[in-house]
Amino acid sequence: MPDLLIAVIVFLALFCGAMLGMAVARRLAERHLAKETQDAVKLGVGMVVAVSSLILGLMTASVKGNFDSTSRDVQQFATYLITLDGTLRDYGPQAEPVRLALAGFTRELLADTWGIREPAAAPNGRGQAQEHDPWSQVPFSDVTRALRALSPETPLQIELKAEALDRSRSLSVLRWTVIEESVTAVPPLFTAVLIAWLTFIFMSFGLFAPINRVSVTTLMLCAACLGGAIFIILEMSSPFDGLIHVSPASMEHALAQMMKPV
Template sequence: MDSLVIAGLVFVCLFGGAMGGMWASRRLKEQHLSKETQEAVKLGVGMVAAMASLILGLMTASVKGNFDSTSRDVQQYATYLITLDVALRHYGSDADAARAALRAYTSHALDETWPGQLEPRPAEPGQVGAGPTTQVRVTSDVSEARLSQVGRLIRALDPKTPEQNDLRSEAVERYKSLSALRWVLIEESATQVPSIFTVVLIVWLTFIFMSFGLFSPINAVSVSVFLLCALSLGGAIFLILEMSTPFEGIIIIPPDAMQKALQHMVK
């Protein structure tokens, strides 16, 4: 479900719960709103609030950790691309085809993962597929085919000097690291926030806001505060869900490192 829809649902439930508590307080008998009752309710709600804070903290830590890890891996991936291109460049003209394939793959990966960041580019001769994408796709058969072609061209190199032999070995090892890290990024592309966590958290927060409204005076200040608090918590849930998809939505990992890698290749 879209993060904005869930955030809106959180706001409606929380603010509705507070207003429901205010509405209920006007229809309860006085003994049900006594000081002793308020103390008992505060004690129970305090325990629920502590658990809600724990769940919210766990969700935040999980998605933030994955987001930061993915950002570092993207930078490492760009570094692997640059060092592989440098090794092929030093190899000589025999590696031009492999370098062209590597540039084509990098351009396609950028266009596929960050749509709209690059101008449409024509397909390289002999490459699979061409043209920009309009939807974020961290992995596809086209990307895998392009990267596999880079590997085939590197392995097909026929070194004629000891230096070329060393550069070919370096390129093969860098290609293996690149392929492995690509699958790591695919796995990191989305942190699955358990739906049950979100549902339970919404229920708990709604109950908490309902208890707040139950013993709050009905005036503009109270309603405004509950409105702002509901908006704040809805915003917090929105940020958590947005960060759970590092390549989609409003909060994404910037493509700067990959763009610099591509710029380095075309020099």
């Protein structure tokens, strides 16, 4: 289900819950709205509010931590690409096919992950990011195969080939790390339970709130804020999809460095 649709459902559930609470309050006898009753309800709801706040905080910290970790790994991946390209430049003209394969891999990764089809000509272009794990769909084998096919002729080239192979292994490991980090799944049942708790909380707010424009508007804005919070959490759980995604700037910079003339 799209994240924006879930956020709208959260907003409607919370706001309708508050309105239901107001409607129920008008049908209750006066003794049911006594101060003692309000204190008892507020005490119980306060515990639910505390647990809900804790869960929202943990969810935010979890997805934010994973998002930041993925962003750092992408930046490090771009750094590895630049250093590997520099090693191949030092190797000499014989490594030009490997450099072309490396640039092609980077270009395809940008296109499949961020929808940037021609970053060299239009570095600010954006397209629709792919779903699932686009990094796993881009082959890195062409680069490693071309790298292993190199035949060093001097001690320096032997050293440079070994360095390049070591860097390519680091790239492969880091690439699979990014793939594993690309999605922090938020269980649907977990989200549904949290929405039910928040709806119950808003029903209690409406139960004892005065029926006027100020209280209705305030409850509506609060419901919208919580819907927005859920939307941000769900968006950040997929670092390469949606409106909030890892920046491709480091990868674009890496490709730009590869495209510079030797």
